[in-house]
Each structure stands twice: as C-alpha cells, then as structure tokens.
Amino acid sequence: MFEWYDFYLYGSLAVFFGGLFFPQGNDTVQLLASLATFGAGFGVRPIGALVFGHLGDLVGRKYTFLVTMATMGLGTALIGLLPTYATWGIGATALLVFLRLLQGLALGGEYGGAATYVAEHVPDAQRGYYTSFIQTTATAGFFVSMGVIGITRASLGEVAFKEWGWRIPFLISFILLIVSLYVRLKMKESPLFSKMKAAGKASKNPLKESFTNPVNRRYVLIAFGAIAGQGVVWYTGQFYALTFLQTMLKIDWKTSYTLVSIALFITTPLFLVFGWLSDRIGRKKLILGGCLLGALTYLPIYMAMKYFSNPDGLPKADPAQINHVAMALLLALQMVYVCMVYAPMAAFLVELFPTRIRYTSMSLPYHLGNGWIGGFLPLIATAVTASAWAKETFGPNSIYTGLLYPIGMCIVTLIVGTLFIHETKDHRIDAETIGGH
Template identity: 85%
Template sequence: MIESVGMKDAISAVSASDPGATGEPLADASTLRRVIFAASLGTLFEWYDFYLYGSLAVFFGGLFFPKGNDTAALLASLATFGAGFGVRPLGALVFGHVGDLVGRKYTFLITMATMGLGTALIGLLPTYASMGLVATGLLVFLRLLQGLALGGEYGGAATYVAEHVPDDQRGFYTSFIQTTATLGFFVSMGVIGLTRTTVGEAAFKDWGWRVPFLISFLLLAVSLYVRLKMSESPLFKKMKAAGKVSKNPLKESFTNPVNLKYVLIALFGATAGQGVVWYTGQFYALTFLQATLKIDWKTAYTLVSIALAITTPLFIVFGRLSDKIGRKKLILAGCLFGALTYYPIFAGLKYFSNPDGLPKADPAQINYVAMVILLSLQMVYVCLVYGPIAAFLVELFPTKIRYTSMSLPYHLGNGWFGGFLPLIATWVTATDWAKNTFGSGAIYTGLLYPIGVCIVTLIVGGLFIRETKGHHIDADVHVT
C-alpha cells in the first residue's frame, strides 16, 4: 500500500496556524472566485482549441489525406488526432519542470499562447488537394504543438486552484477545472454545428471548416487578458520565499524511487482507467455513431451534446462527494461500471439507432430517448472518474515538484491510454481477425481495449492506493 506524499510526517510538522492546515482557505472568498473563474475559463478555451480537430476527425479524413480508401483516411485522421495526445507527456515534463522552477502563473500563460496560435493556424492551412503531403505534414506539426501545450496546461491549472483552497473542499473546488474539458468539447461541437448550419454543407466543406479554428484568435486574446490578472499561487510564493524551490524537479520527481513509485501507481491505478472511460464516453461514442452506425453528423452531435448537457453538473457533484467519502471509491467505481456495461451500452446504441439492420441508420427508426439515456450513462462514468482526479493527484505529491509529478501520470493516462483509444478501437474493429472471429459482432471488438485497461486500473488501484482526501498539501516530505 502507499500513503500520500507528506501524509503523516508533513501533517505533523504543520502548525495549526498555517493557512489550509485546518481546512481554512488560503485565499478569501472573492479571490477564490477569481481563481476558479480565471483557471477554468482559460482551460475551457484550451480544451475547445484541442477538441476542434477531434470533433472533425471523421470530416478531416477527406481534407488532409489521400482519397480512395475511406477507412484508411479515417484511421489517418484519428492517428493525427492521437498524435496530439502522444506528445502530451513531453509537454507535461517541459512545462511541469518550468512551473515548479518559475511558477504556475507564467507557465500556463505560455501554454495558452502556444495552444491558441497552434489552433488558429490550422484554420489557415492549405488542404491536401492544393499542397499534398505538405499540408498533411503541417497539420501534424500543429497537432503536436497543441498536444505539447495541453501537456502543460492541465497540471498548472489544477495545481494553481488546489494551492488556493482548503483541504476539506479540494475535491469540490478542483472539480470546476474538470468541467472545462467536457465544456470545451461541448462548445467545439456547438460552434462547428452552428457554422455548418449557417454557411451550408457545401460552403463548410470548401472554407467554412476554417471558421471555428480562426475564432481561437479571439479566445486567445480573452484568455491571456484574464490570466495576466492572476497572482501566483500562495503556496508557491511561500515556498519560494523560504528558498525551498526545487533545483531540478525532473530529477526529484523521477529518480527518487519513492516518488517514482507514486507516479507509476497513479498512472496504472487511476489515470489510465480514467482516461479510457473519458474517451470511450465522449470521443469513441461519437466516432461509433458516425463511422459505424452511419448516423448523420448533425444527429450524432445533437445526441452527444444533450448527454453532455445533462451530465456535466455531475463533475461538481462527484467532486464534492469525494470530499466526503474519498477520491478512490469514485474513480474505481467508474472503471468498474465501464468494464461491466460497455458492451451492452454499445449494443444498445446499435439496436436503438437501427433496429431493422439497414446499411445506414434511418432517422425515422432511431429511438432518440433511449440513445440519449445510453450516452448519458457513459457520461456518468466519465464524471465519476474525472470529477475527483485533480484533487487526488495534487494530494499525492509535494508542493515543490507537484506540477511535474502529477502532470506526467495524468497525461500518460489521458494522452496515451485515452487519446489513442479512438484509433486503437477503430483499427481493431477493422481487422480481419475481428471480422472472421466475431462476424457482425466485430463492431464491438474495439471495446476490448477500454474494458481491459479498466480492469488493470481496478486491480492496481484497489490494491495499492490509499485514500488521500483531506490531506494537507503544503508539504515537502515523503513518507517512507
């Protein structure tokens, strides 16, 4: 079993007069509201930027990749989407290192600028029809730039908020950060849908697809303005004033065997399962509706958007609940429910969208209420695993290396295990093995991947992680 870093020795060393040691906030109520708003708004914009491509992954296959094989184009588009996730751990290391050396505020000002520019420039790219593989290469480069920026964003925002709030309400306050990923996804779908409806399908395919990306110039200006008004984290300022800032956060995070153990257990016992639950419920479900069930994009977006709107408040509900009953129980419950019910949920999506087994779903035959219920059920699992994860991670590591240490397992779990899920699942369903072994049931074989990862997380998390809720995070002592 493991204990949270600093759980015993550090707490005993903290005097009751220290802010946060007895559950008192590290900032007044007005400051807390500004902190939550600024961090959440900026992170929402970053997720909007990152998810624009994900929301258009099916559509982009014909814009930036050779035509002639629709399945190959879709896989290439999903691989490019996954490439942005692939470099997120590198961004976590680079920006986490800077954030622990220089400070939280200035680091995610840099990540915001990088993400905003990378997204806006996608809106100015030539397509494959005009520049061939040069256009493809530029798209991949900008996706990598986005992934690098996002790798530094989440850890900074979560750390920044957590270092302002009382110990006994950390799950509640950090859960507002957790809503931004889903809201960013939701907003990206809304902007894309509005643009496609406004300019028409022909114009959208010609030039209208650029509009949602170019809007990022405006969002970048707003985000930078909001974040420039933020002050540095009080815990980081206190640590810096005491001369206790880490001289080499990367070395202290990953060559210290105790801290490295926490990083690995956080990855396999929490964030890997959380990542696949999240991306199964949002991205793979959307890809499945369009590419496998042949539901038109407008219907698919509407169904997923309704499910998101219904369930997003549960991030905050489960974040608050984690302050009462613990982070571990909720995270592992979401993984357990996913492992047990993904197959019947996706089989239900197929049945209620196409009960007659037609080559393409007939809108008149779709049971929209049942579809929303099944999609919402997946979103509930997402809220269970994602609502408490920020609080869990920040409580696991000491202040001087928190940004670096928590960012890597988070982005490995979400960027690699989760980010590549649509590609892996779609590829598995297209293999001859799946078709020959399962026949018509091959469309569900992609679910073997998220179910398997959830089982691993249940085993590792259940055996090796103890509860972290309520721990005082102003600590730099490892429990041995």
C-alpha cells in the same frame, strides 16, 4: 475551457478531416489516418508535461500558464489557415501533424498547472469540490467545439462548410486567445508556491527530484495506474461514442452531434456533485467505481445503442427508426462514468505530491495515462473494429470489438487501484513530504 476547445476541435471533426488532409481512395484508411493525427497531439503531451512541469516548479505556475495558452491558441488558429491535401499534397498533411504536435505540447503543461494552481488556493476540506470545476472544462470545451462546428455547418450548408467553412471554428481561437491571455495576466501566483519560494525551499531540479527519488517514483506509477482507467473511460464515453455513432451505426453528423450534446448538457453538473462527494467519501471509491461500471456495462450499452438506432442494420441509419430519448440516455450513462472517475482526479493527483515538485510529478503520469492510454483509444478501437480478424471472428458483432481495449484497461486500473492506491483526501498539500503526510 478555451484550451480544451482548441484541442478538441480536431477530434470533433476527425471523421470529416479524413477527406481534407489525406489521400483519396479508401474511406477507412482516411479515417484511421485522421484519428492517428488526432492521436499525435496526445503522443507528445508527456513531453509537454516534463518541459512545462519543470518550468512551473522552477519559476511559477502563472508564467507557465501564459506560454501554454499562447502556444495552444496560435496552433489552433493556424490550422484554420492551412492549405488542404488537394492544394499542397503531403505538405498540408505534414503541417497539420506539426500543429497538432504543438497543441499536444501546450496541453501537456496546461492541466497540471491548472490543477495545482486551483488546489493551492482552496480549503483542504473542499479540495475535491473546487478542483472539480477544472474537470468540467474539458467536457465544456468539447461541448462548445461541437456547438460551434454544428452552428457553422448548419448555417453554411455542407458544400460551403467543406470548401472553406470548416476554418471558422479554428479561426475563432484568435479571439479566445486574447480573452484567455488577458485573464491570465491578471492572475497572481499560487500562495503556496510563493511562500515556499520566499522561504528558499523551491526545488532546484524538479525533474531529478520527481523521478529519481524511489518513494516519489512509486507515487508516479500509482498515479499512472489510476489515470489509465480514467483516460479510457473519458475517451470511450465522449470521443469513441461520437465516432461509433457516425461510422458504425451510420447516423448522420447532425443527429450524432445533437445526441452527444444533449448527453453532455445533462451530465456536466455531475462533475461538481462527484467532486463534492469525493470530499466526503474519498477519491478512490469514485475512481474505481467508475472503472468497474465501465468494464461491466460498455458492451450492453453499445449493443443497446445499435438496437435503438439502426436495428435492421441498414447501410445508413433511418432517422425515423432512431429512439432519440434512449440514445441520449445511453450516451449520458457513459458520461456519468466519466464524471465519477474524472471529478476527483485533480484533487487525488495534487494530494500525492509535495509543493516543490507537484507540477512536474503529477503532469507526467496524467498525460501518459490520459494522453496515451486514453487519447489513442479512438484510433485503436476503430482499427480493431475494422480489422479482418474482427470481421472473420465475430461477423456482424465485429462492430463491438473496439470495446475490448477500454474494458481491458478498466480492469487493469481496478487491479492496480485495489492493490496499491490509498485514499488521499486527508493529505495536507502544504506538507513537504512526499504523499502529503
């Protein structure tokens, strides 16, 4: 949760950061530049997946955990010490991008290690349920980041927050880093990894084994196909929804944060419900079901959000016109889809690959699908919506054109999943054959 808090602080402030670290003059260009910097952290996640996945399969899960946490915590805290564009010009922008890249590298090694570590400790019949606790942490980290920002912003006022108060949520990472490192130092190595290493069966070259073996390579591609849909469902339901509220519907930041926070609070327990359900009906049905619902309903959901928040198309949404209950439910519905596709994902990925190369093999497709396909969604969707083509072709309805991207990717995952994904819930993860058979 601490790691996701660190990573999502910037995403929660992406609209705000445009004016702090990028040249003045054009609000749309500032927003796109800020979102591109947010995306930069996702761009390097596959590299982190290869580096830390390789180390995790060579030397162990626990030690890799310590490195990724320290890198993430320091990268986040240092953002809180950065000079702004007004002080250092383009140098401040470059430093911000560099620290986002450090965060992305760390996160690239984090998720695969967490999923592998937990899955290798728990009973086979409850793997979906136990690993779904990991899936709650991304939402919890996002929720906490918005909460800390909201409290700081409301307490200090807009002027003080813009001048210096925005640094506080980042500097809090120093405290979180100490707590997290203490916890991780107390952890023991995964029992499956320890047993495998003691038997002399550990991989000598996890990267080579993961990506040159044709059977394993096929599983990597299948995993990528599944995660691509999960990624767009995740970032549509949480980040793009928040951006859409503020930039397209012109809802003030406080109302936007409150609505998204309510929706997150309502739906986060569903990760555990869907994780539990995946142990009974399987991973595939839930993952593809969430993608299908997204593809079918995103457009009507976002049109309804417009209707219930700013029906008259005012330059700025009138708070008196916002139907808060309807808006919270529409946001929560999108997050139900997030829970459906994400809750069983850790178990699904772990079950595809053998212990000796599991960390490496599952990390790369996860961070390509979630990091690239999903992580760049706010930038791509906002750029499409702001394009001259969208405005000329769709007029007032151009605000919905950004949804073409997540809907299209959901359809791709549905096709790939129907043709190639097989159910994994009964695979034995202590088996040394690829696919867990």
